Amino acid sequence: MTDIIAIKNIRKTFPGVIALDDVSFSVSRGEIHTLLGENGAGKSTLMNVLTGLYHPDSGQIQIAGENIHFTSPRDSLACGIGMVHQHFMLVPAHSVFENILLALDKVPNFYSRKKYKEKVQKLIDEFNLDLDLDTPVWRLSIGAQQWIELIKLLMRDCKLLILDEPTAVLTPQETARLFNVLRKLKEQGKSIIFISHKMREVMEISDRVTILKKGRSITTRVRGDFDESKLASLMIGRDKVPQWQKNLQMSDEIVLDIQNLSVRNDRGLSDLDDFNLQLKKGEILGIAGVAGNGQKALAEVLTGLKNTNQGRIYAKQKDITNSNARYSYVAGIAHIPEDRKTIGIAPDMSVDENLIMKSFKSGSFRNWIFQNKKAIKRNAEEKIEQFAIKSGPDGTPVRYLSGGNIQKVIIARELSEKPAVLVALYPTRGLDIGSAGYVHKVIADGADQGMSTILIAEDLDELLKLSDRIAVMFRGRLIGYVDPRNTTREEIGLMMSGETPGEKV
Amino acid sequence: MFEILLDATVRAGTPILFATLGAIINERAGIINLGIEGLMLIGALAGFSGTYLSGSLFVGVIAAFCATFIAGSIHALITVQLRGNQIVSGLALTMFGVGVTALFGKSMVGLTIVGFKRVAIPGLSQLPFIGKAFFNQDLLIYFSFFLVFMIWFFLYRTRWGLGVRSVGENPAAADTCGFSVSKYRFLAVTVGSGFVGIGGAYLSLASTPMWIENMSAGRGWIAVALVIFAGWSSPRAMLGAYLFGGITAMQLRFQAMGTTISAHILQMLPYFFTILVLVISTHRLQKGASQQPEGLGLPYDREDRK
Ligand SMILES: Nc1ncnc2c1ncn2[C@@H]1O[C@H](COP(=O)(O)OP(=O)(O)OP(=O)(O)O)[C@@H](O)[C@H]1O
Ligand SMILES: [Mg+2]
Numbered sequence: 001m002t003d004i005i006a007i008k009n010i011r012k013t014f015p016g017v018i019a020l021d022d023v024s025f026s027v028s029r030g031e032i033h034t035l036l037g038e039n040g041a042g043k044s045t046l047m048n049v050l051t052g053l054y055h056p057d058s059g060q061i062q063i064a065g066e067n068i069h070f071t072s073p074r075d076s077l078a079c080g081i082g083m084v085h086q087h088f089m090l091v092p093a094h095s096v097f098e099n100i101l102l103a104l105d106k107v108p109n110f111y112s113r114k115k116y117k118e119k120v121q122k123l124i125d126e127f128n129l130d131l132d133l134d135t136p137v138w139r140l141s142i143g144a145q146q147w148i149e150l151i152k153l154l155m156r157d158c159k160l161l162i163l164d165e166p167t168a169v170l171t172p173q174e175t176a177r178l179f180n181v182l183r184k185l186k187e188q189g190k191s192i193i194f195i196s197h198k199m200r201e202v203m204e205i206s207d208r209v210t211i212l213k214k215g216r217s218i219t220t221r222v223r224g225d226f227d228e229s230k231l232a233s234l235m236i237g238r239d240k241v242p243q244w245q246k247n248l249q250m251s252d253e254i255v256l257d258i259q260n261l262s263v264r265n266d267r268g269l270s271d272l273d274d275f276n277l278q279l280k281k282g283e284i285l286g287i288a289g290v291a292g293n294g295q296k297a298l299a300e301v302l303t304g305l306k307n308t309n310q311g312r313i314y315a316k317q318k319d320i321t322n323s324n325a326r327y328s329y330v331a332g333i334a335h336i337p338e339d340r341k342t343i344g345i346a347p348d349m350s351v352d353e354n355l356i357m358k359s360f361k362s363g364s365f366r367n368w369i370f371q372n373k374k375a376i377k378r379n380a381e382e383k384i385e386q387f388a389i390k391s392g393p394d395g396t397p398v399r400y401l402s403g404g405n406i407q408k409v410i411i412a413r414e415l416s417e418k419p420a421v422l423v424a425l426y427p428t429r430g431l432d433i434g435s436a437g438y439v440h441k442v443i444a445d446g447a448d449q450g451m452s453t454i455l456i457a458e459d460l461d462e463l464l465k466l467s468d469r470i471a472v473m474f475r476g477r478l479i480g481y482v483d484p485r486n487t488t489r490e491e492i493g494l495m496m497s498g499e500t501p502g503e504k505v
Numbered sequence: 506m507f508e509i510l511l512d513a514t515v516r517a518g519t520p521i522l523f524a525t526l527g528a529i530i531n532e533r534a535g536i537i538n539l540g541i542e543g544l545m546l547i548g549a550l551a552g553f554s555g556t557y558l559s560g561s562l563f564v565g566v567i568a569a570f571c572a573t574f575i576a577g578s579i580h581a582l583i584t585v586q587l588r589g590n591q592i593v594s595g596l597a598l599t600m601f602g603v604g605v606t607a608l609f610g611k612s613m614v615g616l617t618i619v620g621f622k623r624v625a626i627p628g629l630s631q632l633p634f635i636g637k638a639f640f641n642q643d644l645l646i647y648f649s650f651f652l653v654f655m656i657w658f659f660l661y662r663t664r665w666g667l668g669v670r671s672v673g674e675n676p677a678a679a680d681t682c683g684f685s686v687s688k689y690r691f692l693a694v695t696v697g698s699g700f701v702g703i704g705g706a707y708l709s710l711a712s713t714p715m716w717i718e719n720m721s722a723g724r725g726w727i728a729v730a731l732v733i734f735a736g737w738s739s740p741r742a743m744l745g746a747y748l749f750g751g752i753t754a755m756q757l758r759f760q761a762m763g764t765t766i767s768a769h770i771l772q773m774l775p776y777f778f779t780i781l782v783l784v785i786s787t788h789r790l791q792k793g794a795s796q797q798p799e800g801l802g803l804p805y806d807r808e809d810r811k
Contacts, residue, residue: 014808051681053680053681053807053808054807054808055808072680072685072807073680073681073682073683074683074684074685077682077683078683083681085681089675089677089678089681089682090675090678091670091671091674091675091678091679091799092674092675092799093674093796093798093799094670094671094674098667098671099678101664101667102667102668102671102678102679102682102684103682107664108664109663109664109665110662110663110664111663111664113662152682399810400810
């Protein structure tokens, strides 16, 4: 096999952090090469070096055996390297068309709108996507935004395609579709660097896997020379995957009662339609459904971010319909949002501050009107240790953290005040398997202590493993419940596409 | 009566229109430019001197554009290349403009030139009501109409324009698509500044064909505010500039009629109303999606995480 690109001894530091210590690996023509590593291992940083966004402190990048020095992403694009970034590089105010046009190669300055719209539309149709070219991107779901990023990459003629956690926000069906595309590209002789924390996907698609640990490339394995548990143990060490037991006892006390809830979105369509749900104390209620079927609206209504058009919500018999977020919190509802960068954190504030953002008013973090710096620090140290947050030097703004570590900060904060109800949207999205296991453990342990959880997720494995009951949503309606102990993935899959269930629990 | 007032409106609004358009180009690329007032003065003096020395109005306009292009490149250097604070740099540019024109303008005070003459456009100038006001004007006013359209076309129909807007919204997105953020920002600031300079030149070559110290009289600041009123769009900038022009025209008319109201109060009116309209219109704007470029005021550092 011929290497199309080789990376030798790359090192990259940021003030106070060694993001990449010593990384070497290479990609051959026509292979899918997966990068695997814990949150904060340096995967995204490495890819940003490869695309010329970051300058390495030392080390070489070789293309066809020759040292290459990238000064900007423009240079790497010229060498045929394209990338989908973990954090979207989209212009939210611009239309879908303009975002894609921006990425297109060789567009003349006075371009024909008609011609290029047709060209873009053709590709959208090819992927069977339901995207309107003139919609501004900020109105789209995260999954749709991910597709726009993918289209931006696919419309360029790249030799090496880098995909940084593209499947984190895709449904299993969409992932399958993407994998088909990737396989086709591979057959055409293109090379792909793929990053994902989902072992099932890594096993399915990779020709080779390189493992990154604390900024070092520790090994590269060829297909056949690895399996799931081997990779996991190489990546984190087997002893670190947390163990937990689910308590099957549950009280009958209803902590959250949702009655006939209807919510319309800003386009006047129904996000939720006559939705009913009862949540018991200590219960983990999984909600399955293809993204965009009202899950987000449900979470936003429960946490007071959105108003209802109809229906009531009671938390422990108290009417909390249309209360604001603060009020929901007083009622004991915590929220792990889907869109972590925009509503999950205050990006410019430090990790310590973000961790107390919900409890800064409480006595333990203040002396009269002043902050109690010591207590805040102690709290942060505790949480950082507990959740294994890789946080950089003291006072680092949260935005510098890796994607998975930002997610951990949010979860640590939301669970800190022992909420009665946790509304979690895709809580392990972007987390490495060790961290995901820990979050599962925290949720399961919380349930033992009486916390009820609404777990909205796409990963059926996660839902089946954690939930006491699974409710399936379709087009804003509750299709029915299934018992995770005696159901199949197929049954849930059918219900997710709107078929009514054979049995109810 | 209406025709005369409308004519005066267009003439009073034009310098502000140029300045607002220039500021829009700056801000579309993400750079706040508070140096507009200073740039107008530099443009006014350069335009006047150029014309006085060469005898050609055309040379004057080119001189104004070039002088402010260069002055604007100081702002661009500080904010784009050196990632300095845009507010501070802009304010400094205004103070620089006021000072430097006062100094070098001394020798030009009291001199006169022949300013821009009206050129009637056959046919169009015969239109009822608006014909005289819009199509019996000088060449710079026609140029301003053209510029309003050109800027809209440039921003929304060309690839470069898409680059300018993207660089102002999310520079990282533009960068990863291969657009040079610094090149686009630098050129937007300098070319935008050049148009502001033509607005200044309009004052000294058409409005009152002479150089008067500090003759922009705060119009640059009004332009900065009008950018927001215009929602960063060039056709709406025209509306805003003529609003200011209209009230100016009216208060002049009042003064000419000899009212007993103090002239100082009357002169205040255009500024007052412009700000009032601005407050009301932005209040309304904020309810919908904000039209302000998202990256406005933020320096771009490739290695910094957003
Ligand atoms: N621009 C930056 N400034 C400062 N620190 C940074 C920057 N980019 C990355 N880092 C730090 O470098 C380390 C590696 O981050 P990186 O994003 O590469 O991790 P990752 O392997 O992609 O993790 P994840 O799986 O969570 O996405 C982290 O500790 C992060 O805080
Ligand atoms: Mg990453």
